[in-house]
Amino acid sequence: MRIPILKLHEYLLITIQVEMDDQTALQFQEDLLNKIHDTGAKGVVIDLTSVDMIDSFIAKVLGDVVRMSKLMGAQVVLTGIQPAVAITLIDLGISMREVSTALDLEQGLDKLRLELEG
Amino acid sequence: MDIQSCVEVRNEWDIVSARQLGRNMAKELGFGNVDQARITTAISELARNIYLYAGRGKICIEPIDQLGKKGLRIIALDNGPGIREIRKVMEDGYTTSGGLGAGLPGVKRLMDEFSIESTVDVGTEISATKWLR
Amino acid sequence: MQGKLDNLIVQMINENQETLKNNWLNEVNIFKEKELAGAITTLKLSEEIDQQFFELLIKHINYHDISKDGTLDQFFDQVLHTGLPLRYLTQGLQAARRVILNLLVETESDKEKLAAVYREIDRWLDPILNRVVENSSQIWERTVSIQKTALLELSAPLIPVFQNISVMPLIGSIDTERAKLIMENLLNGVIKYRSEVVLIDITGVPVVDTMVAHHIIQAADAVRLLGSTCILVGIRPEIAQTIVSLGIDLSQFPTKSTLQKGMENALEITNQQLISNK
Numbered sequence: 107m108r109i110p111i112l113k114l115h116e117y118l119l120i121t122i123q124v125e126m127d128d129q130t131a132l133q134f135q136e137d138l139l140n141k142i143h144d145t146g147a148k149g150v151v152i153d154l155t156s157v158d159m160i161d162s163f164i165a166k167v168l169g170d171v172v173r174m175s176k177l178m179g180a181q182v183v184l185t186g187i188q189p190a191v192a193i194t195l196i197d198l199g200i201s202m203r204e205v206s207t208a209l210d211l212e213q214g215l216d217k218l219r220l221e222l223e224g
Numbered sequence: 225m226d227i228q229s230c231v232e233v234r235n236e237w238d239i240v241s242a243r244q245l246g247r248n249m250a251k252e253l254g255f256g257n258v259d260q261a262r263i264t265t266a267i268s269e270l271a272r273n274i275y276l277y278a279g280r281g282k283i284c285i286e287p288i289d290q291l292g293k294k295g296l297r298i299i300a301l302d303n304g305p306g307i308r309e310i311r312k313v314m315e316d317g318y319t320t321s322g323g324l325g326a327g328l329p330g331v332k333r334l335m336d337e338f339s340i341e342s343t344v345d346v347g348t349e350i351s352a353t354k355w356l357r
Numbered sequence: 358m359q360g361k362l363d364n365l366i367v368q369m370i371n372e373n374q375e376t377l378k379n380n381w382l383n384e385v386n387i388f389k390e391k392e393l394a395g396a397i398t399t400l401k402l403s404e405e406i407d408q409q410f411f412e413l414l415i416k417h418i419n420y421h422d423i424s425k426d427g428t429l430d431q432f433f434d435q436v437l438h439t440g441l442p443l444r445y446l447t448q449g450l451q452a453a454r455r456v457i458l459n460l461l462v463e464t465e466s467d468k469e470k471l472a473a474v475y476r477e478i479d480r481w482l483d484p485i486l487n488r489v490v491e492n493s494s495q496i497w498e499r500t501v502s503i504q505k506t507a508l509l510e511l512s513a514p515l516i517p518v519f520q521n522i523s524v525m526p527l528i529g530s531i532d533t534e535r536a537k538l539i540m541e542n543l544l545n546g547v548i549k550y551r552s553e554v555v556l557i558d559i560t561g562v563p564v565v566d567t568m569v570a571h572h573i574i575q576a577a578d579a580v581r582l583l584g585s586t587c588i589l590v591g592i593r594p595e596i597a598q599t600i601v602s603l604g605i606d607l608s609q610f611p612t613k614s615t616l617q618k619g620m621e622n623a624l625e626i627t628n629q630q631l632i633s634n635k
Contacts, residue, residue, distance in 0.1 A: 125244070128236040128272075159243065159261055161268035162327055185584055189544030190261035192582040196540075197262065198269075198330035199316050201578040203609065208584035209551060258541055 109134045111141050117218060121153040131167040138171060142180045149218035150175055153211045155186030165200045172205050181221055183207065185214035228286040239271040242283040246298065249285050253296055254356060262334040263296060263354055269327045270300035270350060278304020295355040306344040363477050369464065370418055370457060377456050378411055384452035392444065406436060414453055433492045443493045447486065454482050513539040515546030522623045523552040528561035536572035543576055547585045554623040555580055558616050560591030570605040577610050586626060590619035
């Protein structure tokens, strides 16, 4: 299973709508880094509105993706994290303080634009 | 539905089926969506531990009713290498696999009751309970 | 059989019902005057209840129906609901034990038989006493849990103030259970009102210890995960002092001394301005 990555101007948009198994998560990590390399994208929005669970493994993959993308020159914003998901992450002791977040895709794009242009 | 349901954990996809089973049972028992997420996440952590450290084992989930107090219990069983230093694995940030080290202490925080029994070279049994509020 | 009295004793009790009743009422009245003097309003009411109480005991002695048909349970419930204390029931039962034993002691001189009678009466009365205590503790537990829910519902609403700005005023002490509820209200509210900034006002929280600070930090972290910003306001001087002397690190979060200052900050973040019309 592969998660589709869309390109919009100099941004990449990903909406995760499947229940992620480990393999899908790792595949996504690889695909995204390749896409950043191919397109020279400056910003990435990963929308997690339909994700109903993030365990420590997926949290680690997401955190890694953010750091790796940054190394390649792309800012990442995570959007749409649901309350139940946020609470379980906090219970797990994962606060992802270094990761930038926004309420939804639209605000995520605004945030990127502000960070990259302003 | 008052009998135990189990999922064998042998590969990464079994982790997904274990947590789907947990989510369905939690929903059926009437847990709210935050507790559903807590239970599903706890199952995911336990199933992944089995896959990573023991290779194979099983996750069993059962509804419980103690003196009218209802809840759900997750039991994670494996015949793997066992845990040498239980106190250490219950510390935040301790990891031997390169993960976040949030697994077991995290599960303890996600659930209401937690117990672990492990014998080196024999296996590990972890039991975690969430009560219906 | 449990709860059933020896036939001879039953017979004796029935034959002396009037005497027993008078003795019992005397004992109960002495107790009421001594212990319940404060609750005068309930005294009158309880005379009727005294009669009922005794009749039920006699009925119970004859039919040994403690838990089967529920009449005793009903009576206990009724008594506790009228506001009479649990002590009234326990003392009443103890008094019944005393008056019955007194009567039997007067008529029976054989020591062995007397000991048997004592055991007999205990065996009969103890289950009733247990039942009373059980009943009343159930009523208590129910009341406590209802009050707890009511309290939880009262606490921690998220109030949308301006576009994309909400405030959560926290009042009273914060324990783990309440912290969980606060967190859920906060996060669901952030989604519902699409709040970009949330001000948590702790002016009304009397004590901020490590535990409370920990809960607040967790809430702020969770809010950030959703993509919103959390500003902690209402930090009084003594709270600032305890936070620092406890070594709690709040430097990761914006904090302001008052709600007003926090609001100014929030307007800035959301690119809004208050304009005076004067």
